Amino acid sequence: MPMITTVQQHILQQQREQMKTTGREPTGTFSWLLSGITLAAKMVEAKIRSAGLSDIYGAFGAENVQGEQQQKLDVYANQALLHCLGLRDSVAALVSEEDEQPVTFNRDPETGKYIIIFDPLDGSSNIDVNVNVGTIFSVLRRLPLEQGTLEQSILQPGYEQVAAGYVVYGPSTVLVYTTGSGVHGFTLDHTIGAFVLSNERMRMPEQGSYYSVNEANADGWPAAYRSYIDMLRAGGLGKTYSSRYIGSLVADFHRTLLKGGVFLYPPTLQQPKGKLRLLYEANPLAFIAEQAGGVATYGAERVLDIRPEVIHQRTPFCIGSRREMEALVQAVKL
Numbered sequence: 001m002p003m004i005t006t007v008q009q010h011i012l013q014q015q016r017e018q019m020k021t022t023g024r025e026p027t028g029t030f031s032w033l034l035s036g037i038t039l040a041a042k043m044v045e046a047k048i049r050s051a052g053l054s055d056i057y058g059a060f061g062a063e064n065v066q067g068e069q070q071q072k073l074d075v076y077a078n079q080a081l082l083h084c085l086g087l088r089d090s091v092a093a094l095v096s097e098e099d100e101q102p103v104t105f106n107r108d109p110e111t112g113k114y115i116i117i118f119d120p121l122d123g124s125s126n127i128d129v130n131v132n133v134g135t136i137f138s139v140l141r142r143l144p145l146e147q148g149t150l151e152q153s154i155l156q157p158g159y160e161q162v163a164a165g166y167v168v169y170g171p172s173t174v175l176v177y178t179t180g181s182g183v184h185g186f187t188l189d190h191t192i193g194a195f196v197l198s199n200e201r202m203r204m205p206e207q208g209s210y211y212s213v214n215e216a217n218a219d220g221w222p223a224a225y226r227s228y229i230d231m232l233r234a235g236g237l238g239k240t241y242s243s244r245y246i247g248s249l250v251a252d253f254h255r256t257l258l259k260g261g262v263f264l265y266p267p268t269l270q271q272p273k274g275k276l277r278l279l280y281e282a283n284p285l286a287f288i289a290e291q292a293g294g295v296a297t298y299g300a301e302r303v304l305d306i307r308p309e310v311i312h313q314r315t316p317f318c319i320g321s322r323r324e325m326e327a328l329v330q331a332v333k334l
């Protein structure tokens, strides 16, 4: 019988490890919380697998707070996460890309200790063409009442995250997460309906051979980004690079985590503050990247140090291997 480790078991093992330093006995609250996310992910995955046979493709017929056409799967994924997580007593608030305001639960701060922030379905433009999409989540601890309101708890900087992760729905369905003790990957095993540990202590290569950016926006980037990409193309980092851009952030990041390289969404003419959202796209992936030995900036500065002002705020986003990111920070600083 092969030994398997599920996400819940892994979380509890990690907490027992951490107990040696924190002295805190794992209560199971956190693993119970994460089981809400894995349950919702399995519901989304089942919907995606049968998408061609049901009417889940296409637009839902409404716009979200971003002013973007919601896809039916955006709405389904959002409802699945709100339902599964709303049932967890330890949740104080849920913040979603698809909802203008947070969903809050009237629980006392002792019970409702966590805030979950998520992009329920990332890469919506790829759903109808059967290309990888994903789910991204970030977990913050609610501030004690005397230190801040629920809203201030939501707007904490990314370095305060207690966990972050994503699910990428591709040829296999993979969940990657960190609680600050390394990055760990799990693959959904359909025979038992559980995410099973498949890649422990993931490390991002020091340097890769891919750069990932939407080059259609190049004329609108600040000049430093254009010269940076030209430098990569010219072999300035001692390697030949290939371009890969899937248009689903989770898939482009997952490749960068495994193979190294760099992903960029610079400021553009249409979106001078960048397109990607800080709380549920940039922060969780930045936490994972740093835990795996990578780097994440919004130009020259660290993403995780940004003090959020509003929950849907956007940011330029650059993330990847140490070598490519050191060169990028230099290029942007010039």
Ligand code: AHG
Pocket: 097, 119, 121, 122, 123, 124, 125, 214, 247, 248, 249, 250, 275
């Ligand atoms: P979402 O589907 O959650 O709105 O995210 C889409 C994002 C991200 O997944 C991807 O990297 C980016 O949009 C692609 O934007 P462009 O099509 O402008 O390149």
Ligand code: MN
Pocket: 119, 121, 122, 123, 249, 281
């Ligand atoms: Mn997204």
Ligand code: MN
Pocket: 074, 097, 119, 120, 121, 122, 123, 124
């Ligand atoms: Mn989305």
